[in-house]
Each structure stands twice: as structure tokens, then as C-alpha cells.
Amino acid sequence: MKLLLFLLQSSRGRMAIAIFTGFVSGASSAALIALASRALGSGGDIGSIASIFILLAVVSLVTSVVSQVVLVQLSQDAVFNLRLVLSRQILSSELSHLEQLGNARILATLTEDVNAVANAVALFPYLCIDLATIVGSFAYILWLSWQGFLMVMGLFVLAMVTTQLLLRRGYQFLKLAREDQDQLFKHFRTITDGIKELKLHYDRRQTFLSDDLEVASASYRRHNVNALILLAMTSSLGRLIFFFAIGFVLFALPQILAVPLQTLSGYVLIFTYTTLPLEKLVAKLPVLGQASVSLQKIDLLGLALRSKAEVNTLPVAVDPDWQRLELRGITHHYERPGEESSFVLGPIDLAFRPGELVFIVGGNGSGKSTLSKLITGLYVPDQGEIWLDGQRITSENREWYRQHFSAIYADFYLFDRLLGINNPNLDNQAQAYLKQLHLDHKVTISNGRLSTIELSQGQRKRLSLLTAYLEDRPIYLFDEWASDQDPTFRELFYTEFLPKLKRQGKTIFVISHDDHYFHVADRMIKLDYGTIEYDKSVGDL
Numbered sequence: 001m002k003l004l005l006f007l008l009q010s011s012r013g014r015m016a017i018a019i020f021t022g023f024v025s026g027a028s029s030a031a032l033i034a035l036a037s038r039a040l041g042s043g044g045d046i047g048s049i050a051s052i053f054i055l056l057a058v059v060s061l062v063t064s065v066v067s068q069v070v071l072v073q074l075s076q077d078a079v080f081n082l083r084l085v086l087s088r089q090i091l092s093s094e095l096s097h098l099e100q101l102g103n104a105r106i107l108a109t110l111t112e113d114v115n116a117v118a119n120a121v122a123l124f125p126y127l128c129i130d131l132a133t134i135v136g137s138f139a140y141i142l143w144l145s146w147q148g149f150l151m152v153m154g155l156f157v158l159a160m161v162t163t164q165l166l167l168r169r170g171y172q173f174l175k176l177a178r179e180d181q182d183q184l185f186k187h188f189r190t191i192t193d194g195i196k197e198l199k200l201h202y203d204r205r206q207t208f209l210s211d212d213l214e215v216a217s218a219s220y221r222r223h224n225v226n227a228l229i230l231l232a233m234t235s236s237l238g239r240l241i242f243f244f245a246i247g248f249v250l251f252a253l254p255q256i257l258a259v260p261l262q263t264l265s266g267y268v269l270i271f272t273y274t275t276l277p278l279e280k281l282v283a284k285l286p287v288l289g290q291a292s293v294s295l296q297k298i299d300l301l302g303l304a305l306r307s308k309a310e311v312n313t314l315p316v317a318v319d320p321d322w323q324r325l326e327l328r329g330i331t332h333h334y335e336r337p338g339e340e341s342s343f344v345l346g347p348i349d350l351a352f353r354p355g356e357l358v359f360i361v362g363g364n365g366s367g368k369s370t371l372s373k374l375i376t377g378l379y380v381p382d383q384g385e386i387w388l389d390g391q392r393i394t395s396e397n398r399e400w401y402r403q404h405f406s407a408i409y410a411d412f413y414l415f416d417r418l419l420g421i422n423n424p425n426l427d428n429q430a431q432a433y434l435k436q437l438h439l440d441h442k443v444t445i446s447n448g449r450l451s452t453i454e455l456s457q458g459q460r461k462r463l464s465l466l467t468a469y470l471e472d473r474p475i476y477l478f479d480e481w482a483s484d485q486d487p488t489f490r491e492l493f494y495t496e497f498l499p500k501l502k503r504q505g506k507t508i509f510v511i512s513h514d515d516h517y518f519h520v521a522d523r524m525i526k527l528d529y530g531t532i533e534y535d536k537s538v539g540d541l
């Protein structure tokens with residue numbers, strides 16, 4: 001049902017065409033059987049029966065093709081849209097919320113859930129034809145005798161009710177298996193991200209395999225096996241009831257009602273004909289079940305994301321001549337389930353003016369990176385306000401506010417091409433910067449694409465500066481940028497690169513533990529356990 005709603009949301013018009021043609025096709029197939037049964041029974045005018053037979057066969061074939069073509073396009077469009085919508089929702093969700101959800105959960109939904117839906121949706125065209133054939137057959141049974149139809153429907157309802165119990169239990173196991181998948185994804189990330197640590201330590205690797213990966217995999221297997229057995233039992237029970245229906249019509253119905261032999265043979269023929277689509281329909285139950293669980297999971301994630309969605313507005317041009325940036329009583333706390341004392345930053349009151357070179361210092365865990373994410377607008381303050389030139393930053397203008405910043409965080413991501421930078425002379429300019437960064441012998445640029453990003457960690461960090469240069473934003477933020485640079489380049493960064501940016505009128509925030517270079521700053525803000533220990537100009541220190 002969820003799957004149907006999902007497809008309906010995609011395009012009601014096309015869905016209506018597909019369902020209509022699908023049912024015409026199914027009904028004509030059933031009518032073909034009815035006709036065959038009549039021809040066998042009456043032996044009437046074979047010529048006219050044969051022409052109707054050919055006509056029905058053509059109608060059935062054409063409508064089946066139309067229905068399938070429309071459904072194939074519709075279902076693939078729906079999956080295409082689902083992928084894009086989910087990705088957009090993730091990108092427009094608050095960062096702190098995404099951090100709470102966790103990468104494993106987001107990745108599992110983007111890959112496993114979307115694939116499960118795609119698999120089921122690919123079956124949908126065939127499912128519709130099968131369903132239509134079954135409905136058409138029921139219509140023929142009704143036409144043969146309404147009493148017979150009522151009895152068959154009674155059996156059908158009985159089959160639905162009894163199988164429903166098994167089905168529901170099966171779906172519960174599928175849901176549990178899907179929860180295990182989130183856990184498995186977490187462990188898969190451990191394998192890829194922690195490969196070095198796992199390879200270097202035999203006992204750690206064995207313990208990880210036996211205590212984490214095997215436990216989650218075994219739980220996934222157990223829940224899946226239970227679900228699939230229950231679904232298989234549902235299918236067998238359904239078939240049993242179906243055979244019971246044939247037996248009932250053949251042996252019991254003639255005892256209750258006076259059924260002509262032709263009607264009886266019509267029943268048997270139509271039942272036999274319906275067996276195949278019914279079996280196919282039942283065989284698809286696990287795939288449909290998995291898709292339904294996945295759609296629920298996507299909905300849950302979608303809701304979770306939407307609840308923290310930011311307003312998506314096209315940002316107007318930034319103001320390079322801003323005058324005052326103010327943080328008024330801002331706070332941020334990390335929610336950690338099950339932990340009583342979570343970290344709280346603030347309340348923080350700070351004001352900045354253009355052209356300042358500000359060092360943010362403090363011990364590990366004092367809140368420097370948290371503060372920097374609040375300054376750049378990546379985190380939304382729990383309390384307090386941020387003001388830029390008399391404009392309070394709200395969800396309406398946060399996107400615009402963020403465009404003032406170019407930041408390189410400690411866990412930066414390097415793109416292999418210069419995305420979103422519109423500059424007709426981009427390649428030449430980038431090549432000149434590569435020279436300044438001493439990377440021109442390693443990396444070249446063509447059409448905005450870097451020849452390689454497979455470099456040492458220090459070189460990759462330097463390459464990240466290239467983007468910062470080219471972005472040319474009014475405010476820069478470097479989170480422990482120099483920590484993995486060699487002494488020569490570290491010196492270059494603090495004594496040449498930063499002063500040069502400052503001369504260009506840029507405001508620069510530098511998170512640093514390099515006390516050797518603190519003297520280059522205009523101002524030092526020291527944090528201690530989430531509060532400001534001091535905020536002084538370097539001359540006053």
C-alpha cells in the first residue's frame with residue numbers, strides 16, 4: 001500500500017493510465033479463458049469465437065505493453081526523485097542534527113532503503129498485470145454464478161485473514177532486520193575507515209570480527225530467516241486455501257447448488273489459470289515487505305530531517321564591506337543520549353570587525369571547533385543571537401550569512417574539481433596559486449579539474465587552501481590548519497600567507513595550538529571548558 005502511495009505521489013495521471021490499461025489487459029486475459037471455456041463447452045460458432053479470441057488477445061497484449069511501459073517509466077522516475085529528494089533533504093538539514101543521526105544511518109537509507117524500494121518498484125508493472133488477471137478471473141467467476149462467487153470470496157477473505165497474522169509477524173522480523181542493517185553499516189565503516197588500526201593489531205581485529213561484525217550479521221541473518229520463513233509459510237497457506245477452493249467448487253458446490261457441467265469446467269479452468277499470477281504475487285511478498293519497511297525508514301529519516309530542515313533560499317550577494325559581526329549570548333550543547341553531563345558552550349558574547357586576525361586558543365575539548373561552527377553558521381545557536389551589520393541571522397538568511405565564510409576544518413573534504421567557482425580565468429589563476437603552495441610539480445588543473453588529490457596529508461591540506469584562495473570570501477577560518485605542515489610551510493603560513501590575506505582586508509579566525517606564532521595575531525580569544533577565559537589584543541598579553 002505504501003508502495004502504491006509512493007508511486008501515486010510521483011504522478012497520479014500516469015498511474016491512472018497504467019492501472020487502467022493493466023486492468024483492461026488482465027480482464028481481457030481472463031476473458032480469453034472464459035471464451036476458451038465456452039468454446040470447449042458449447043462448441044458453437046467457432047469462426048466468431050475465434051475472431052473475438054484474436055481481438056481479445058490483441059487488446060490484452062497492447063494494453064499490457066502500454067501499462068508496463070508507463071509503469072517502468074513511472075517507477076524509475078519515482079526512484080530517481082526519491083534519491084534526489086533525500087539527498088537534498090540531507091544537504092539542507094542542520095549539521096548538528098545530521099551529526100546526531102550518524103553517518104551509518106544516513107548511508108544505510110541512501111543505499112539499502114532506496115535499493116529495496118527500487119527493487120520492489122521494478123516489480124510493480126508485473127504485479128499490476130497479475131493482480132488485474134486475478135480480478136478479471138473473479139469477475140468471470142461472478143458472471144458464471146453469483147453464489148459461487150460469494151463462496152469463493154468467502155474463502156478468499158478467510159485466506160486474507162489467516163495469512164495476515166503470519167504476514168504481520170513476518171514484517172516485524174523484516175523491521176528488526178532493517179535495524180540490524182544500520183548497525184552493520186556502522187561496522188562496515190569501521191572496516192573502511194579503521195583498516196590500518198585493524199590490520200596492525202591481530203587481537204583487535206579478531207575481537208571486532210567476533211564481537212561486533214559477527215554479532216550484528218548473525219542478528220540480521222536470524223531476523224531475515226524468521227521473516228522469510230513466515231512469508232514462505234504465508235505463501236504455502238495461501239496455496240492450500242486456493243486448492244481447497246478448487247476442491248470445494250469441484251466436490252462440495254455441486255452438492256449445495258445445481259451447477260451445470262459447463263460452469264463447473266469454467267471454474268476449474270479459471271482457477272488453474274489464476275494459479276500462476278497468484279503464485280507470482282505471493283512470491284513477491286518478501287521484496288514488497290522489504291520495500292515497505294524501507295519506505296517507513298525513509299519516511300522516518302525524512303521526517304527527522306524535515307523537522308530540522310533549513311529554509312532553502314537562493315542567497316543574495318554577500319557584502320564584502322561588512323562592518324560588525326556580533327555574537328550575543330550564544331550557547332550550544334551536544335545531546336548525548338544516556339549521558340548526564342554533556343558539553344555546553346557559552347553563553348558567548350563577542351564582536352568582530354573587518355580585517356582582524358583572531359586566534360582562538362585553548363585546551364583540547366575547550367570548545368574551539370564548536371565556537372567556530374557557530375561563527376560560520378554551521379551550527380544554529382541554542383540560545384542567543386548572531387548579528388551581521390544590524391541584521392539578525394535567522395533561518396531565513398543563514399544561507400546568505402554562510403556565504404561570507406571560507407573555512408578549512410580539521411576534518412576537511414577535498415573535492416577533485418573546483419566546484420561552483422565562476423571565473424573565466426580559473427585554470428590559470430589556480431595554476432599560479434598551486435605554484436605559491438609549492439604544489440605545481442604535483443598537481444595540474446584542466447577545466448577546473450585537479451589532476452590528482454592522492455597526496456600526502458600535508459599536501460592535501462595545502463591543496464585545500466587553493467579553494468579558499470579562489471573563493472575569495474570576506475572572512476576566513478582555519479581550524480588547526482598548520483598542524484600537519486612541515487616547519488618551512490608552517491612558517492610560511494603564519495608569517496606570509498595570513499598577513500597577506502589580512503592586507504587584502506580579510507578577517508581571519510585561526511584555531512591554533514602553535515604558541516610559537518601567537519604573536520602574529522591581532523587578538524587572542526582563549527576558551528576554557530566552553531567559556532571565554534580571556535579575549536585580549538596580543539599587545540596586552
Ligand SMILES: Nc1ncnc2c1ncn2[C@@H]1O[C@H](COP(=O)(O)OP(=O)(O)OP(=O)(O)O)[C@@H](O)[C@H]1O
Pocket residue numbers: 099334335336343362363364365366367368369370371
Ligand atoms: N559531534 C559531537 N557530539 C557530541 N559531543 C561533541 C561533538 N563534537 C564535540 N563534542 C564535545 O564538545 C566538546 C568541545 O569539542 P570541540 O571540538 O569544540 O573542542 P576543541 O576545543 O576544538 O578541541 P580540540 O583542540 O581537541 O580540537 C568536547 O568535550 C567534545 O567531546
